[in-house]
Amino acid sequence: MKSRYIFSGLAVAGLAYGFFLAASHPPDQLQLEFVRISHVHVASAWVAFLAFGVTMIAGLAWLATKRFVMDHIAAASAELGVFFTGLALLTGMIWGDAVWGRAWDWGDARMASTALMFFVYIGYLALRRSILDPEIRARRASILGAVAALQVPLVYFSVTLWRTLHPTPSIRPDDVTMPTGQLVAMLTNLAAFTLVYVVFTTWRTRQISTEAILEARDASELAPAGRTIEPPTLGPAT
């Protein structure tokens, strides 16, 4: 219990430090002050990829082990993934409007594929809500989670596969095309957002497990009391 609050405090402190670093580095030569929102955009997109990867792995783990905690991790991670994909889309549109002069372009491979991924995972959450039986829900969600995760590499590599409006990655193992101040702010935010994701997923998983216990209790309370009514057995009259 206490460790949950300690890690939550660390995540919030990391986020505050990331906010401070991203707000205090010198403005970019080309993007001016607008560069600051790109730190939120990149970190959110990274966490979304991570979340959907975890949804797939946890879903497959449920199929293999049938342990419901795996299904609960998959559900919690998908919720977080949708939240951070939404944030990445929103901040990307604000940044695009300020720097490119257009908020949205369906011709851009990264934007279109990310939007598609966002709607597919909203569908995943809708599927979960539409099925009452926990086992059927977990099985179908695991399969959808595994299929939907195929989009993650497609979204990531879309900038190199199709050269459209989006820039290629600024941080590569062999080359970094970013001033040091921006790089430090970007990496700090990536770490802080990852910690935030881990903490939030832990909280949400616990809550989904508790909800499952309450659902099971409610169902047992609603069950008819006493013996079930059985039809009379017909036999020879005595």
Place this chain on the structure above:
Amino acid sequence: MNEPAVLLSYFLSYSLIIGFFVRLVVQDRKLRDRLGDN
């Protein structure tokens, strides 16, 4: 979009994450109450 609007959006993005966390804490408390009631 002008600079102040983008900087405000930048600030609001972090606030949204904190807001999500506050919602988690509130939801957690409600669930614990429900569990206690039963």
